Amino acid sequence: MSGKRCIGRLALLILLFAAFAPAQQTSMPPPSEARPLQDRIASFERAERETWQKPSEIVKALELKNGAVVADIGAGTGYFTRRFAKAVAPNGKVYAVDIAADILGYLKEQADKQDIHNIETIVSREDDPMLPGKSVDLAFFCDTTHHIANRVNFYRKLSRGLKEHGRMAIVDYPPDSPQHPHNPEQLVPRSQVISEAEQAGFKLIRDFTFLPRQYFLLFEKKGAGSEPGRSMRSVRPPLLPSQVPEGRDHHIGFNMQIRAATPVRRSPQAWPLKWEISRPGPFCFSL
Numbered sequence: 001m002s003g004k005r006c007i008g009r010l011a012l013l014i015l016l017f018a019a020f021a022p023a024q025q026t027s028m029p030p031p032s033e034a035r036p037l038q039d040r041i042a043s044f045e046r047a048e049r050e051t052w053q054k055p056s057e058i059v060k061a062l063e064l065k066n067g068a069v070v071a072d073i074g075a076g077t078g079y080f081t082r083r084f085a086k087a088v089a090p091n092g093k094v095y096a097v098d099i100a101a102d103i104l105g106y107l108k109e110q111a112d113k114q115d116i117h118n119i120e121t122i123v124s125r126e127d128d129p130m131l132p133g134k135s136v137d138l139a140f141f142c143d144t145t146h147h148i149a150n151r152v153n154f155y156r157k158l159s160r161g162l163k164e165h166g167r168m169a170i171v172d173y174p175p176d177s178p179q180h181p182h183n184p185e186q187l188v189p190r191s192q193v194i195s196e197a198e199q200a201g202f203k204l205i206r207d208f209t210f211l212p213r214q215y216f217l218l219f220e221k222k223g224a225g226s227e228p229g230r231s232m233r234s235v236r237p238p239l240l241p242s243q244v245p246e247g248r249d250h251h252i253g254f255n256m257q258i259r260a261a262t263p264v265r266r267s268p269q270a271w272p273l274k275w276e277i278s279r280p281g282p283f284c285f286s287l
């Protein structure tokens, strides 16, 4: 083979590798708690956020009931904490968890002013949300997971604070978000979120797509003895998007279909014939 041809092939290989290499967060953002408190308050509470953050729709989607216990991890000023507190009242409560004690002080002051009394603050550690054992029904993160360094360990510690089959919701910006205030390398792609949550013992149960700038993924803690793929349903190919009920995991056999940017997970028991898929949308294609 000539030198030129060899280099050409090598370049093609590199391009192919780059195209299919799993995207990963490659650097950490600067710590937000280093910013002056007043800047953080102004940023987290800015009114225009409501239009694309859709906090009421997020709370509604989580179907919280009176009496539920929620942990808002990286609660900040309590943008979501206050809303959760109302959703689980009068018998439920919210743990507002953050490594920054100053912002939790502000959060508590605001909650008292608004007569919201079912919020408890926890000044946590960078590597541990420090939740009381088996106490929480839902752990929620918004714009926080990309600030956490060793997330698999963090989720494992968090899992100890969840009740059996407790849930974990993650809202954050993907690196290719149409609009975000971060450096893309400091963001966590949705596929990485899913793989890390799975490593920590969670399974994806919903992939909400109504947020224009962020993913919104809902996981459930796997119970002791549960197997991957157990809750999946058989669907025979050919598979059309309209035939797939939403919000469930599906077995799709050899003729697998995926949606661009939808995480597809291999089922360890049945490779290569069975794959797991989460909610195909209108852009399905077959492999």
Ligand SMILES: C[S@@+](CC[C@H](N)C(=O)[O-])C[C@H]1O[C@@H](n2cnc3c(N)ncnc32)[C@H](O)[C@@H]1O
Pocket (backbone or CB within 6 Å): 032, 033, 044, 073, 074, 075, 076, 077, 078, 079, 080, 097, 098, 099, 100, 103, 124, 125, 126, 127, 128, 129, 141, 142, 143, 144, 147, 148, 149
């Ligand atoms: C961008 S703010 C988001 C605040 C809030 N979730 C919201 O949506 O308005 C991220 C928050 O996460 C907190 N944080 C960063 N690393 C954390 C960690 N390892 N554990 C808990 N909180 C953390 C920061 O102090 C900050 O208040």
